[in-house]
Amino acid sequence: MKPEVDIYDTTLRDGSQGEGINFSVADKLRIAEKLDAFGIQYIEGGWPGSNPKDMEFFQQVKRRKFRNAKVAAFSMTRRKGIAVEKDELMRQLLEAETPVITIVGKTWLLHVTEVLRATPDENLAMIADTIKFFKDHRKIVFYDAEHSFDGYKDEPEYALATWQAAEKAGADGIVLCDTNGGCVPDDIARITSLAKSKLSARIGIHTHNDIGLGVANAIAAVNVGATQVQGTINGYGERTGNCNLTSVIPTLALKLKKTCVPKASLSKLQELSHFVDEIANFKPDPRQPWVGVTAFAHKGGMHAHAVERLARSYEHINPELVGNSRRVLVSDMSGRSNVLAKAKELGFKLTPDTPELRPILARIKELESQGFEFEAAEASLALLIQKQLEHRELPFTVEGYHVSMRGNGMSSVCEATVKASVKNEFSHTVAEGDGPVNALDGALRQALSKFFPKLLKLRLTDYKVRIIDGAVGTAAKTRVLITTSNGKREWGTVGVSENIITASLQALADSMEYALMTK
């Protein structure tokens, strides 16, 4: 069924402009797959001309099959004074081989004359030529009209002329952008409805959160007929960020009653939000609307049943609708529905009546209190569940390891030895690496490859370290999150210890054990 409002995610492009965000190619692939599984319609992967990393993402992503999402490549209009087919940027966009191309162009006459230093007509030609070029290549083309609202307020006729140029050239959607993020919902609604009355192409909305109204502005546009919302998970983006999709999606679905993502996805919203935070190496914001851990936390203090009854009357929705939970009763069953949903997704047959559910939840809680996070470490979670369900023996044991490092000021090399065993048979290997984890990974993999040759195909594609504040009187702990790839898919595993090497080894061992568990 076609949704009433399409969600266009730009976490990987506009979102990655946010301070402190630096996604690797592996990160981008994992986020893209997660967004697709969630049911997002469009994923803007990056700007192929802007950096080699984005190009590599497009090379890799085209080999993946997405169920829901179409991938978009982003760029500006052709440069001035050059034919569109001669423009290097346009060629790079085609090389990305995405079904969707999103082109940003100038709406505001001030920017045309002062920033672009082009004539008003040249700008219109740049918009039209570029869109037509990609329509001729049978792409879905969205036109991001930069500074739509500020431009319209300043020179309404010219702004409209730019949108009409895009429409006439065949754009599949005209996306009005509040690029500076300073507009209020009234302005957004007035100008969007005017655009709607003058254009027949679908209208999209792209807002920024500079005055805290990114989400409100997107909703204002939808209310007057916009049918595509662009934004980022958790509102990542330059300055104060973009329109936050983790707020827009539930607002559209639960408050405006408009279809946007598959119904079943909504209860995975908190998981999606935390997953992306983990990949970005951010601590999830507890006060994030809808998905933050305090979003439905109530001050307790009354008898448990009364609190539960009352809490509901103080909530705008049932928190489970977005995968969140009420935090007034700290019962050992809270978070149960999340774990059941996750187990199902990982392929386990777990129901509320499964006797192992209680020990699984207890184990997760225990590990979380030690600093583990499983949102981006689904492979570690799968192993944990499997261990409780099947009680089977570990496929291998790490009997011992040693890591050392030598340096001479100019360069350094690490060496690791690992002793592993499988059913009383031992393997003892040594490997060198650029760093301790790299060396450890090499040694462990070699030790185990004697028993399990398929492990040689694995690659460590990403490695993240986070220091977790220790409670008073205890040392700070290190959480290591690693991403492993077998060339077809990636998975995440986690380790926590006061020692970074120990934490890394846990995550590495989990990643190999997971590879052995799956086909």
Ligand SMILES: [Zn+2]
């Ligand atoms: Zn933007």
